[in-house]
Amino acid sequence: MKFREYExxxxxxxxxxxVPNSVLITSPNEAANALPKVAEKVVLKAQVDVGGRGKAxxxxxxxxxxxxxxxxxxxxxxxxxxxxxxxxxxxxxxILHEYYLSIIIDRSKKMPVILFxxxxxxxxxxxxxxxxxxxxxxxxxxxxxxxxxFIVRNVIGDAPKEIGKIVKDLFTVFLAKDAVLAEINPLVMxxxxxxxxxxxxxxxxNSLIRQGxxxxxxxxxxEAEAEKHGFSxxxxxxxxxxxxxxxxxxxxxxxxxxxxxxxxxxxxxxGGGANADRVMYAVRLVASMPGVKVIVVNLLxxxxxxxxxxxxxxxxxxxxxxxxxxxxxxxxxxxxxLEERGYKMLDTMDQAIRAAVEATQ
Amino acid sequence: MIYxxxxxxxxxxxxxxxxxxxxxxxxxxxxxxxxxxxxxxxTTPGKGGQEVCGVPVYxxxxxxxxxxxxxxxxxxxxxxxxxxxxxxxxxxxxxTVITITEHTPVHDIMRALAYARSCxxxxxxxxxxxxxxxxxxxxxxxxxxxxMEGDVGVVSRSGTLTYQVISELTMAGYGQSGIVxxxxxxxxxxxxxxxxxxxxxxxxxxxxVLIGEVGGNLEIxxxxxxMEIDLPIVSYIAGVSAPKEKCMGHAGAIVExxxxxxxxxxxxxxxxxxxxxxxxxxxxxxxxxxx
Numbered sequence: 001m002k003f004r005e006y007e008x009x010x011x012x013x014x015x016x017x018x019v020p021n022s023v024l025i026t027s028p029n030e031a032a033n034a035l036p037k038v039a040e041k042v043v044l045k046a047q048v049d050v051g052g053r054g055k056a057x058x059x060x061x062x063x064x065x066x067x068x069x070x071x072x073x074x075x076x077x078x079x080x081x082x083x084x085x086x087x088x089x090x091x092x093x094x095i096l097h098e099y100y101l102s103i104i105i106d107r108s109k110k111m112p113v114i115l116f117x118x119x120x121x122x123x124x125x126x127x128x129x130x131x132x133x134x135x136x137x138x139x140x141x142x143x144x145x146x147x148x149x150f151i152v153r154n155v156i157g158d159a160p161k162e163i164g165k166i167v168k169d170l171f172t173v174f175l176a177k178d179a180v181l182a183e184i185n186p187l188v189m190x191x192x193x194x195x196x197x198x199x200x201x202x203x204x205x206n207s208l209i210r211q212g213x214x215x216x217x218x219x220x221x222x223e224a225e226a227e228k229h230g231f232s233x234x235x236x237x238x239x240x241x242x243x244x245x246x247x248x249x250x251x252x253x254x255x256x257x258x259x260x261x262x263x264x265x266x267x268x269x270x271g272g273g274a275n276a277d278r279v280m281y282a283v284r285l286v287a288s289m290p291g292v293k294v295i296v297v298n299l300l301x302x303x304x305x306x307x308x309x310x311x312x313x314x315x316x317x318x319x320x321x322x323x324x325x326x327x328x329x330x331x332x333x334x335x336x337x338l339e340e341r342g343y344k345m346l347d348t349m350d351q352a353i354r355a356a357v358e359a360t361q
Numbered sequence: 362m363i364y365x366x367x368x369x370x371x372x373x374x375x376x377x378x379x380x381x382x383x384x385x386x387x388x389x390x391x392x393x394x395x396x397x398x399x400x401x402x403x404t405t406p407g408k409g410g411q412e413v414c415g416v417p418v419y420x421x422x423x424x425x426x427x428x429x430x431x432x433x434x435x436x437x438x439x440x441x442x443x444x445x446x447x448x449x450x451x452x453x454x455x456x457t458v459i460t461i462t463e464h465t466p467v468h469d470i471m472r473a474l475a476y477a478r479s480c481x482x483x484x485x486x487x488x489x490x491x492x493x494x495x496x497x498x499x500x501x502x503x504x505x506x507x508x509m510e511g512d513v514g515v516v517s518r519s520g521t522l523t524y525q526v527i528s529e530l531t532m533a534g535y536g537q538s539g540i541v542x543x544x545x546x547x548x549x550x551x552x553x554x555x556x557x558x559x560x561x562x563x564x565x566x567x568x569x570v571l572i573g574e575v576g577g578n579l580e581i582x583x584x585x586x587x588m589e590i591d592l593p594i595v596s597y598i599a600g601v602s603a604p605k606e607k608c609m610g611h612a613g614a615i616v617e618x619x620x621x622x623x624x625x626x627x628x629x630x631x632x633x634x635x636x637x638x639x640x641x642x643x644x645x646x647x648x649x650x651x652x
Contacts, residue, residue, distance in 0.1 A: 105467060107547050107577045110474055142471035178468050180547075206440060207466040234604060247545055248519025248574055251599035255623075256640055258602035272502075272520070300521045300528075301504075327528070328504070349525065350642055 001203045001216045004047045006088045008199035011177065015169045017184075018195045022090035031071035031089060035064060039091035044070055047086040048079050056080055061092060093197060098186035099159065100124055100135075101167065103174045112140045112174065114147070114167060116155045121186035140171065147171045162194050163187065178207030222266075222285060229281050231268050238263025239360050241286035241295035241320070243279075245270050245304055253298045253353060262357030265292045274304050279312025287318040294321045296356035298349050301328020310334035314341055321359055325352035363514075363539040363559040364457050364483070365498045367397040370430045372422065372455065374446045375438035376403025376413045380461070384437065384502050386414045391505045397498050401429045422453040433457040435491060435500050443487060444469030451482035459500050460486030460550070470548050477550070484550030490520040490542035503527075503540055511536015513648060514560035516553055516583070517572035518545050522599055525641050526572055533645030538565040545574065553583020561590050568593040568651055570644055575600035576621045581629050588633060595647040596630050597638040598623045 003011065009019045023034040024047070035042060044067075046058035053059060058079045062070040067089075077084050098121035106113045116136045119127060128135050138154045140147060147155075152164040166187065174182040181202040188197045208216060219227060226233030232247065240257055242264050244250030250269045257264050266289050270282050286295055295318070299309055307330040313322055314337065323344045326334050338345055346352040365371075371388065375381045385400050392399025400416050402425040409420035419425040422434070434450045436443060436458065443465040450458045451473075458477065465487045477484045485492060491501010495510040507524055509531045517523040523542055530537060541556045543549055553571060560566040569587060571594055573580035580598065587594040600623040627637050636647045 105471065105548060108552075108579065108582070110471055110548050112471070142468075142475040175468065178466055180467060204467045206464045207468070210441065210466070236604060244521070246519060246521030248517070248522030248572070248599045249525055251574065251603050252522055252525070252597075252641055254602045255599060259639060264602070300524050348642065350640060 001205060001208060001213065001218050002049055003201040003203070004049065004086070005045065005199060006047055006086065008201045009196065011173055011201060012184075012196050012199055015173045015176075017166055017169045017173075018193060019199075020091040020093055020195050020197065022088050025071070025087050025089055026085065028068065028072040028075050031062075031067045031087075034089040035067050038089050040064070041092040042067070042089050043092050044074050045088040045090055046074055046077065046079055046084040047088055048082040048084060050080040050082060053079065058084070093188055093190050093195060095188045095190060095197075097189040099163065099188070100127075100185050101163070101170060101187050102181065102183035102185065103170055103179070104181050106139070109139060111142050112171075114138045114140060114151070114155050114171070116159075116167075118159060120188075124185065145175065160189065160194065166194065166196070173201070177201060178204045178211055180204050222289060226268060226285055229278060231270055231282060231285070233266065233268045233285065235266045235289060236264050238265045239291055239293040240264050240356050241289065241292040242267035243270060243282050243286055243295065243297045243299070244268075245272065245274060245299050249298065249300060253296065253349065256350060256353045257296075257357060260354050260357040262353075262360060265289055270299075272304065274299075274309065274312070276308045276311035276315060279309050280315040283313055283316035283318060283322065287316070287320055292320060294323065294356050294359040296352055297322060297324045297326070298352060299326050299328070301326070301331070305329045306331045306334030307337060310337040313338065313343065323352050323356045323359065325349050362494055362497055362565075363541065363556070363563050364485070364492060365433050365494070365500055367395070367497050369433050369498055369500075370398045370401040371500055372425055372429075372431045372434040372450075373400050373403045373416070374422065374434055374436045374450065375405060375462075376416065376418050377405040377408050377411060378437055378439070381405075381437040382413050384435075384461075385416055387502070387505075388435075388499050389414065389416070391499045395496050400435075401431060422449045422455070426453055426455075431455060433459065433500055436460045436462055436486075438462060440464045440466065444473040447473035447484055448476050451477040451480040451484075454480070456482060458482055458484045458550075459489070459491045460484060460544070461489065461491055461501055462486070463488040465546070467546070467548050470546070474548070474550055483555075485541065486544040486550060488546045489544035489549070490523060492539065492541040494539045495537055501542070503542065507531060508540065509536035512538050512565055512567040514538050514557075514563075514566040514569040515540040515572070516556040516560070516569060517542050518574045518579075519572060519599065522572060522641070526570060526597070526644055529642055529644055530570070530648075535645055535648055538563060538567075547577065552579045554579075554586035557583055557586050557592060557594075558590070561592050566592070568595070568648055570594075570648070571596045573598045573626060575603055575623045575626075578621060578626075580626055584630055584633055584635050593651045595636045595638065595644060595651055597641055597644060598626050598630070601627070
């Protein structure tokens with residue numbers, strides 16, 4: 001789950017990382033009151049989670065004379081499909097230089113890596129591709145609870161020493177928040193010192209509960225409903241609903257649909273050991289997405305019992321056609337139950353998926 | 362043999378939970394069928410002295426090792442305690458630890474893997490189905506009824522997709538020298554290349570099926586390793602049509618050197634000269650042609 005800029009900055013502030021003065025507002029009429037608490041010159045920053053927010057018109061300068069109008073304009077905007085509901089009124093900084101600083105997890109090395117560049121404020125992927133030597137990468141042993149000084153020196157090189165403290169504080173944030181990404185871009189030098197001008201924190205979704213976050217709010221309504229049942233669920237834009245068990249098998253199902261020139265509407269991974277109730281919820285959830293014409297169920301039972309799956313499909317009693325491929329424990333019984341009620345059963349995943357694609361054509 | 366054999370005494374950590382009980386039973390049914398040591402002990406802190414499916418339960422790994430000959434552990438403990446369980450097993454000197462648990466916090470796993478490495482312990486997983494060597498041993502949850510003894514090594518990031526591939530292989534008459542699920546998480550212990558090294562020296566494997574997914578670049582590393590040691594390999598990568606991975610964001614892609622999406626992975630494998638199946642059902646045919 002992602003923290004918005006204003007949330008990331010609050011986390012930074014609490015950790016001792018300097019951030020510009022700011023106030024969060026949720027309606028245009030709060031803007032004028034916010035200004036004196038912040039600075040004479042401010043920028044209004046739309047709190048929407050999109051890349052290239054500045055270029056898309058999501059960051060606007062303002063002062064005492066025009067702040068009401070600028071705020072009203074920005075609140076009326078939709079930026080890359082997202083409505084502006086919150087605005088951060090932030091002190092305008094006098095920028096002398098911009099740096100880039102982030103900490104992420106390197107999958108291959110299985111450890112955190114600190115990325116630092118003296119050329120901040122740019123698209124970091126572009127910099128990494130075009131001038132990789134301008135981006136320093138320094139690894140941190142996963143058992144370290146703080147960044148040792150030698151690592152700090154390796155990260156910042158001849159950049160100002162005060163950035164070293166920010167490296168240490170950002171690492172503390174990275175650990176304390178169970179983050180998979182903690183980023184300051186740009187980290188700016190001003191006449192009054194260094195500040196985190198923009199920030200991003202992405203939390204590990206498996207650590208939300210111990211972070212005291214009961215729900216992943218990045219999920220769309222049906223995705224959130226799926227998560228409550230312990231399903232993984234993703235929506236696409238086709239007309240075939242997909243239910244599988246296990247992420248790999250479910251993805252393979254999508255790929256075979258594409259192979260036969262079909263289009264998946266969504267896909268749901270029921271996980272291991274699904275019982276009749278869970279399968280019923282899964283089928284209903286997938287069927288509830290508008291535009292789903294046919295559903296293909298592709299389940300390979302290891303610990304999943306086919307008779308339970310069959311009972312779940314029957315209990316869901318949805319209006320769309322359900323095409324089923326079931327293999328594994330109690331397969332014969334599952335098959336009998338479904339065939340008695342006229343469901344289409346096929347032996348292999350290729351056959352079942354092909355039948356589903358044909359049903360939509 | 363890879364990682365374990367007939368004589369490997371297995372410990373189950375998290376033995377008294379429903380998953381633990383269910384799979385101790387299945388592992389020992391298979392052990393009985395093939396005459397291997399199977400699960401000899403379990404642990405659940407605070408439940409020492411109980412028995413699960415005839416297997417004695419201890420409070421700690423160290424206690425269980427005082428009473429039994431144990432050389433591998435299979436972990437079913439809930440996600441929040443999983444990193445701790447890996448470290449406990451490593452600390453007690455168990456050489457091979459298989460972590461079935463899913464949804465584990467990534468920081469816990471990074472720390473536990475680093476500690477395990479310092480103890481000389483190899484970790485498979487987390488979020489994996491474990492491993493099975495047909496006729497020798499089963500450590501985890503791979504359904505043994507789908508498998509057959511043979512000379513094809515299977516290494517995969519998935520669970521059920523692996524079962525699909527095994528059943529395709531078995532139906533086509535290709536038995537397996539070993540099946541290892543390395544896990545689907547961003548940070549995992551044993552990677553494709555390490556498992557491929559195991560297959561290289563097990564004295565049975567003639568070719569390897571590498572089953573990958575979107576994300577990271579472990580598949581490419583593994584394929585390169587197989588080429589270096591001249592082990593014939595075929596591959597299948599799931600997720601060509603999956604929406605762009607919800608991953609660590611752009612900074613993640615930079616470090617990994619590529620977006621890690623399935624199509625670019627397939628292109629890179631094909632550029633190495635490795636046959637890549639477009640559907641799991643094509644894998645047996647690719648094995649046949651590679652021999």
